[in-house]
Amino acid sequence: MGRIATITRRTFLVGTAAVAGGIGFGYYSYNQPIKNPLLDDLEAGEGAITPYVLINQDGITLITPRADKGQGAYSIQAALIAEELDVDLNDINIDPGMPSGEAYYNTAVGAEALGFPSTDESFLAQKARGLGPVIGKLMGLQITGGSSTVPDGYEKLRVAGAMARETLKIAASIKHNTAIGTLKTANGKVIFPDGKEVPYTDLAVDALNIAVPGEIRLRPEREWRYIGKDMQRVDMLAKSTGTQDFGIDVRMDDMVYATVKTNPRMGGGINGFDATEAKEMNGVIDIVPVTGGFGVIADNTWRAFQAANAVEADWGPAPYPADQDAIWKQVSESFTEERQDSRKRDDGDVETSLATANMITAEYRVPYLAHAPLEPMNATVKYGRGKLEIWTGTQIPTFMMANIERIYGISQENIFVYALYSGGSFGRRLEDDYVHQAVELAIRHQNIPIKMTWMREEDMTHDFPRTIGLSRARGKVANGRVETYDLSIAHTSTIESSMSRMGQSVPGPDQSIVDGAWDQPFNIPNYRVTGYRVPAMVPVSSWRSVGASGNGFLHDCFLDELIHEAGADPMDERIRLCWHDNSRKVLETVRDMSGWGTDLGPNRGRGVAFTLSFGVAAAEVVEVTNTPDGIRIDKVYVAVEVGKVLDPVNFDNQVKGGVVWGLGHAMNCELTYSDGKPEQDNFHMFPGMNLAQCPEIIVKGLENGNTVRGIGEPSVPPAAAALANAIFAATGERIRELPLNKHIDFV
Amino acid sequence: MILTINRRKYEVNVEEDMPLLWVLRDELGITGPKYGCGIAYCGACTVHIDGEPIRSCSMPVGDVDGDITTIEGLGNRNSLHAVQQAWLDHQVAQCGYCQAGQMMTAASFLNENNNPSDEEIDEAMSSNLCRCGTYPRIREAIKTAAKTMRGA
Numbered sequence: 001m002g003r004i005a006t007i008t009r010r011t012f013l014v015g016t017a018a019v020a021g022g023i024g025f026g027y028y029s030y031n032q033p034i035k036n037p038l039l040d041d042l043e044a045g046e047g048a049i050t051p052y053v054l055i056n057q058d059g060i061t062l063i064t065p066r067a068d069k070g071q072g073a074y075s076i077q078a079a080l081i082a083e084e085l086d087v088d089l090n091d092i093n094i095d096p097g098m099p100s101g102e103a104y105y106n107t108a109v110g111a112e113a114l115g116f117p118s119t120d121e122s123f124l125a126q127k128a129r130g131l132g133p134v135i136g137k138l139m140g141l142q143i144t145g146g147s148s149t150v151p152d153g154y155e156k157l158r159v160a161g162a163m164a165r166e167t168l169k170i171a172a173s174i175k176h177n178t179a180i181g182t183l184k185t186a187n188g189k190v191i192f193p194d195g196k197e198v199p200y201t202d203l204a205v206d207a208l209n210i211a212v213p214g215e216i217r218l219r220p221e222r223e224w225r226y227i228g229k230d231m232q233r234v235d236m237l238a239k240s241t242g243t244q245d246f247g248i249d250v251r252m253d254d255m256v257y258a259t260v261k262t263n264p265r266m267g268g269g270i271n272g273f274d275a276t277e278a279k280e281m282n283g284v285i286d287i288v289p290v291t292g293g294f295g296v297i298a299d300n301t302w303r304a305f306q307a308a309n310a311v312e313a314d315w316g317p318a319p320y321p322a323d324q325d326a327i328w329k330q331v332s333e334s335f336t337e338e339r340q341d342s343r344k345r346d347d348g349d350v351e352t353s354l355a356t357a358n359m360i361t362a363e364y365r366v367p368y369l370a371h372a373p374l375e376p377m378n379a380t381v382k383y384g385r386g387k388l389e390i391w392t393g394t395q396i397p398t399f400m401m402a403n404i405e406r407i408y409g410i411s412q413e414n415i416f417v418y419a420l421y422s423g424g425s426f427g428r429r430l431e432d433d434y435v436h437q438a439v440e441l442a443i444r445h446q447n448i449p450i451k452m453t454w455m456r457e458e459d460m461t462h463d464f465p466r467t468i469g470l471s472r473a474r475g476k477v478a479n480g481r482v483e484t485y486d487l488s489i490a491h492t493s494t495i496e497s498s499m500s501r502m503g504q505s506v507p508g509p510d511q512s513i514v515d516g517a518w519d520q521p522f523n524i525p526n527y528r529v530t531g532y533r534v535p536a537m538v539p540v541s542s543w544r545s546v547g548a549s550g551n552g553f554l555h556d557c558f559l560d561e562l563i564h565e566a567g568a569d570p571m572d573e574r575i576r577l578c579w580h581d582n583s584r585k586v587l588e589t590v591r592d593m594s595g596w597g598t599d600l601g602p603n604r605g606r607g608v609a610f611t612l613s614f615g616v617a618a619a620e621v622v623e624v625t626n627t628p629d630g631i632r633i634d635k636v637y638v639a640v641e642v643g644k645v646l647d648p649v650n651f652d653n654q655v656k657g658g659v660v661w662g663l664g665h666a667m668n669c670e671l672t673y674s675d676g677k678p679e680q681d682n683f684h685m686f687p688g689m690n691l692a693q694c695p696e697i698i699v700k701g702l703e704n705g706n707t708v709r710g711i712g713e714p715s716v717p718p719a720a721a722a723l724a725n726a727i728f729a730a731t732g733e734r735i736r737e738l739p740l741n742k743h744i745d746f747v
Numbered sequence: 748m749i750l751t752i753n754r755r756k757y758e759v760n761v762e763e764d765m766p767l768l769w770v771l772r773d774e775l776g777i778t779g780p781k782y783g784c785g786i787a788y789c790g791a792c793t794v795h796i797d798g799e800p801i802r803s804c805s806m807p808v809g810d811v812d813g814d815i816t817t818i819e820g821l822g823n824r825n826s827l828h829a830v831q832q833a834w835l836d837h838q839v840a841q842c843g844y845c846q847a848g849q850m851m852t853a854a855s856f857l858n859e860n861n862n863p864s865d866e867e868i869d870e871a872m873s874s875n876l877c878r879c880g881t882y883p884r885i886r887e888a889i890k891t892a893a894k895t896m897r898g899a
Contacts, residue, residue, distance in 0.1 A: 069842060070840075239840035241822065241824055242818030243819070243824070282762060300774065301769055301782075373842070374781070374845050421843075424842040424844060424878050453782070456784045653881070683788050688878065689882075691882040692869035693873075
C-alpha cells in the first residue's frame with residue numbers, strides 16, 4: 001500500500017506565482033489557507049505559498065528550487081514531482097522559480113550538523129534531526145549543498161505532485177460532472193471513462209476554487225515510472241549539442257561586458273590604482289573602483305580583460321600570514337587547550353592505554369584546495385529605477401538577497417535573482433562575492449545589463465579554498481588488532497569564515513573540523529577525536545564533501561598505518577572494527593567486488609579506505625601499478641549505501657565524478673601562498689586528473705538503509721586515502737601529505 | 748574581415764589580435780565554445796578550422812584562415828552528429844561546460860581515426876579538462892561514435 005501522507009494538521013494551499021490565468025500548487029503553508037488565491041497577487045499576505053507546480057496557458061512548469069551545478073538537481077526534483085503529477089518530463093518546463101526562503105527552505109541540510117552521527121538512530125538523535133526542518137524554515141535556508149537535495153525533496157516533492165494531480169481531478173470531476181473515482185491521469189491530462197482527455201492546462205482556472213484534498217496517497221514504489229529507472233536528464237540534449245546556456249552565456253540587448261580585479265591577498269584592500277593607460281584602450285567604457293579593487297566595463301569581455309591587465313594597482317598586505325611556512329606554523333601551533341574546539345569522541349581510556357610502551361605516532365597534512373569550476377565566476381546585473389536584477393549561477397539565492405540588502409541597502413522586495421545552470425561549482429557558488437562586485441558596477445552604470453566575468457587567474461586566486469589542515473595521530477595495536485586511536489585535527493573554521501560573509505556569527509564548535517573522523521562506525525576500544533580551531537587566515541568555504549574532504553585522508557590513512565602495524569589485513573580489520581551493519585556491508589561489498597586478497601602480481605598494490613559522510617557509508621578500493629615512470633591508477637571499486645537509488649544513471653555519474661575529483665586533487669593539486677597570494681593561478685598549475693590517468697571505476701549502490709540520501713559528495717572522502725594506502729601496498733612508502741606528487745610521480 | 752562560421756559568412760571589424768573565442772562569443776553571440784582558462788590548457792574553447800581542432804581562446808582572429816565550425820555547426824537537435832548522439836545516449840555530461848570542447852576534439856579525432864585504440868583515445872582526449880570527472884563516459888561515447896562513423 002502506498003504511504004498516506006495525512007495533511008490535516010498542515011494547511012496545504014493552492015497558490016500561484018504571479019502568472020495570469022495560472023495556478024500553482026504548494027506543499028506547505030504556515031498560516032491560514034487562501035480561499036480565493038488571486039492569480040496576480042502573491043502579497044495576499046495570507047500565508048507563504050510554496051508553488052512547485054505552475055499551470056498556465058504556456059503549459060506546465062515544475063519549480064525546482066535547488067540549483068543544478070551538474071549534479072542533476074533539476075532533473076531529480078522534476079522527476080519526483082512528475083512521478084505523482086502524471087506528466088511526461090519531455091512535455092514540461094523546468095524553472096528554478098523566484099527565490100523564497102519561506103517557501104523553498106531546505107529541511108535536510110541542517111539535520112547532519114546537529115551533532116549526532118548519522119549512524120545514531122536513538123530517540124534523541126531522531127528528535128534532533130526532526131529539528132532540521134525547523135532550522136531550515138527559521139533561517140529561510142534556500143540553499144543547495146550538503147548532498148541534501150534528494151533527502152529534502154524525496155517526500156515533499158512527491159506530495160506536491162500528488163496534491164496537484166488530485167486537485168485537478170476534482171476540478172475535472174466537477175466541471176464534467178463525472179465521479180472522481182472513475183477518472184485517471186496520464187501525460188498531463190485527465191482521462192474520462194469514455195476516453196475523453198482533458199489537458200491539465202484546460203483545468204487550471206477551474207482548479208483555483210477547489211479546496212485542497214485532506215489526504216494524499218503517495219504511490220508505492222512498484223508503480224513508479226521514473227524513480228529508480230534509467231532516466232535521460234532533462235538537460236542532456238542541450239548539453240550534448242552545446243546549446244545549454246550557463247550564466248556566462250547570458251545575452252541581452254544593450255548588454256555591456258566587464259571584469260573585476262581585487263587584491264589577491266584576500267581582504268587586503270587596495271591603496272589606489274592607475275588606469276590612465278587602460279582607460280584609453282579599445283572598447284573601454286569606464287574603469288571604476290569596487291570594494292577591494294577595480295572594475296573595467298567595456299564592449300567585449302576580452303577587451304575588458306586586456307584593460308584590466310593594464311591597470312596598475314597598489315594592493316595592500318595580506319591580513320593573514322603571507323607565506324606557506326608561516327601558515328603551516330599557525331596550523332601546527334593550534335594544538336592547544338585554548339584552541340580546542342571539540343572532543344566529540346572519547347571512548348575507553350586513551351591516555352592510560354598510550355602511557356604504556358609501543359605508541360605509534362604520525363603527522364598528516366592536507367593543503368588548501370581551490371574549487372575552480374570550469375565556468376569562472378560571473379554575474380549579469382542590471383540596476384535601475386530601484387529594481388535590481390541578477391542573472392547568475394548560485395547555490396544561495398536568498399542569502400544573496402539578504403546580503404545585498406544588508407550591504408547596499410537595496411530592499412529585498414526589489415531584488416530579482418534568476419538562477420541559471422552552473423558550469424560546476426563544488427561549493428564555490430555558496431559565496432556571492434562576485435555578485436556583489438557586479439552589483440557595484442551596476443549601481444554606477446544604471447539601466448544597462450552588465451555581464452561581469454572573472455578571468456581564470458582572478459578566479460583561481462580569489463577562491464575561498466577548502467581549508468588547510470594537519471593531524472597528529474597516536475595509536476596502539478595489540479594481538480593483531482587496533483586497540484587505541486587518538487586523533488587530533490587542526491583546521492581553520494569553514495563555518496566561521498563563510499557565515500561571517502553572511503553577516504552571521506555561529507557560536508559553538510565547528511563540526512566540519514572533525515566530520516569524517518569523529519563519526520566513523522568503528523569500535524576501537526580506546527578511540528578519541530579532538531578538533532582544534534586554527535585562527536582564521538585565508539578565508540575558506542565549503543568544498544565538495546566539506547570537512548570529510550580532508551578528514552577522509554587524515555582519519556583513514558592512520559587507521560591503515562595502525563592496521564599494518566598490527567599485522568592485520570587492511571580490509572579484514574576494518575570489517576572487524578565496524579559495528580554498523582550497513583557500513584560493514586559496504587566494506588564487504590567492495591571487498592568482494594575488488595577480489596581483495598587475490599594476487600595482483602609484482603609492483604602492484606591495493607588500498608582500501610572507508611568514510612561515512614552525509615549519512616552515506618562509502619568504501620573504495622584502489623589498485624595501482626608502480627611503473628618505472630611512476631604510479632598508474634588502474635582500477636577503483638566503490639560501494640556506497642544510499643538508502644535508495646533514485647536515478648541510476650546520475651547516481652553512477654556522481655559517484656564516479658566524486659572519485660575522479662578526490663583522486664585528481666590528491667595527485668597534484670594544492671594552493672600554496674607566497675607574498676600573501678596563491679602561487680597557482682591557472683589550471684596548468686592545478687591540473688587534477690586527465691582522461692588518460694582516469695582508471696576504470698566500478699560502482700555499486702546499496703539500498704539497505706532506511707533513509708534516502710544524496711550522492712553528490714560521499715564518494716570524495718575515501719578516494720585520496722584509498723590511493724595513498726594503495727601506494728603504500730605497492731611501494732612500501734607511506735605518504736602522509738597531499739598532494740601525493742610531492743613524493744611520487746603519476747604517469 | 749569576413750569569417751565563415753558554420754557555413755555562414757559574418758562580417759566582423761575587430762582588432763586582429765582579438766582571440767577567435769571572444770569574436771564568436773561576444774561579437775557574434777555564438778556561445779557554444781566556452782572560456783575556461785584562456786591559455787589553451789583546458790580545451791573548452793575548441794572549434795574546428797577546416798576540420799582541424801584549434802583552441803580559439805589563443806587563436807588571434809587575424810590568423811584565422813579557413814572555415815570555422817563550432818559545436819553549433821557540428822550538429823543540432825534535428826540532426827545530431829554521431830559524436831553528439833553518442834554523448835546523448837551515454838549521458839556523458841554533468842555540468843556540461845567542457846563538453847562542447849570535448850565533442851569538437853573527439854569529432855576531429857574520429858574523422859582522422861575512426862577505429863581508435865584505448866591508448867589513442869587517451870592521447871587524443873587527455874588535454875581536455877573536465878572538473879566533473881566525466882572521463883569514463885567520454886571514453887564509452889567515443890567508442891560508440893567511432894562505431895557509428897565506421898558504419899559498423
